Amino acid sequence: MDFQSEKRLVRDYYAALDSAEGPMIEDVMTRFVADDYIWRGYHPFHEQTSGQDVARVFWQPFRQAFTRMQRRMDIFIAGKNEMDGFQSTWVISMGHLMGIFKKPWLGIPPTGKIGIMRYCEFNKLEDGKITETAMFFDIPMVMMQAGLQPFPPQTGTHMVQPGPMTHTGLCFDPQDPLEGEKTLAAINFMIGDIRDWKDREPEGLEIELPRSWNDDMIWWGPAGIGASYTIDGYIRGHSGPFRDGLGDMTFNGHLCRLAEGEFGGFFGWPNLTILPEGGFMGMPATGKYSDMRVIDMYRRDGDKLTENWIFIDLLHFWNQQGVDILARTTKDAQP
Template sequence: MNRNEQDFQAEKQLVREYFSQLIASPASELEHVQNRFIASDYLWRGFHPFHEIRCAHKVATQFWQPLKTSLSHLQRRMDVFMAGANTIEDQGGIWVVSMGHLMGLFDEPWLGIPPTGKIAMLPYCDFHRVENGKITETAVYFDIPHLMMQAGLHPFPPQTAAHLVQPGPMTHGGLMFDTQDPAEGRKTLAAIDHMVEDIKTWRGGVKEPLVDELRRSWNEDMIWWGPAGIGATYTIERYAKQHSSPFRAGMTNRTFNGHICRIAEGHFGGFFGWPNLTLTPSGGFMGMPATNTPGDMRVIDIYRRDGGKLSENWVFIDLLHFWNMQGIDILSRITGIAAGQETGAQGAVV
């Protein structure tokens, strides 16, 4: 059987057990969990301010222990779970993907963000490469500005789309713990590949109405679940107006750097890069000033296919890293505001 069409049940089970023990174990035992599941040559990629960590023990002490201390009674609430063979040939590997929210009681500060004592939900998506019964690579992307906004902070000027706790798939079919029909995964991958390739008409400067371009890849009732600072938007017309058009107008010198992993299973698929894009802010996007400085966007996209086109898209962008490359340290400024330092207009970083 072609490895692209196997069921990946062993890899899925390994990652599910890893998740279970991460949640169940106290902070003092997380390093033992890492020893059981993580390879010695581990590579972990996370959003700013974590970046790359090449040590399982440091991941436990620098990320998981502080997070579990801050978000007490932590739960992993998954909306999508899938696996597959990487279609990026020069990267390869079998990868397991999950997406949803890490939820807990926000009882202690995290990264300088003040606790609320209330439920907090940190949107996340992670990709895990599994080889010889161990996890060798992880990319875990998490929306820190979303957590800031739950704590009453305002890291960005008012966004163009809606800010909300994002739900899972409309079909509730994203948790693919069992074997899926390989033919459905191939259809999903084809839809994603078509969309990625078609965006090159924008990068190549071809002029046409944006909504016409989008309709080649998306169903009319598409939903784009964007990160905090940009927001969520619904239907092709509103997506074009509330995100895609401002994004294209506010970014120049766009370079596509490729993906590290791209997989699909059933009606779902996705990819991540490190970074996916390099762009130069020309002013206006997210209400931020022009910098004329190239910046990298690390992005995870997760998609749901309906028929031959895409219907839902969950997007994770390391906006803190991108704006930090522009000389705007949003994390430091906004946590300084929380600590009583001087604020900009309406408490937003300017």
């Protein structure tokens, strides 16, 4: 399959959604999404079960705050979902939503300047309608642009993250299916190697990671953790602190995993259930388990992965630990 009709439907949906204003956004959602629609979003939005609810709860308030919005896509791919035996078709879009941050949003004071929010969206297509969406977006990134500090200092670097170094992520045209198979195989090898690390003799990340990653890898992490470059930088900037600060961990699986061309990704709801042992992201141990909802997007170079864009619902994760990051950080903020 070349997925051209599915890609066209999602691009038409974006064109209509991004140009609509106010109540017209609900009309767009009604036109493009199914009656039994499921939308999975970042805290504090969580699950919504109709297009109208998504419009009222997320899109309309966001668009009122961020005027003249542009969708600046870096990756656009489609494929069959490995998690259901390659039966369903999904279209993935990743990039930034950009506008002029004119009004408060979620208690975050406006800057009156350009505001940018990373996003990644998985859309399931059935019978000419969008039936499921997972849309994760980096709210802490917006908070930091407004001068707020939701987390202690990061182990990685905070920035507006670029798209693929090759500038080949917008796969509007059909792709070589063999390249997609190679990418999915590389992603699956990496997942399996991570899941097996606790059952192996201690070997160290310096030995483990080069099996899956090129040495010049880039890990584009969420605001609060930040980005890291090279395997050594990734060990220092995220993977080392992650394993040191998080204890008992259960892998819950993914709802969707696919690849097209040299790009691929997955999401779970939740991916992981983790018991923090203290220190991760500067937070103390609480003795409570927390779910981690994650979207990962990848670029493969050769036989290994080389770029990785990560979306983690950190607000939800820490809220389960008893810390309402959003409320705590915005309570004294003045618009």
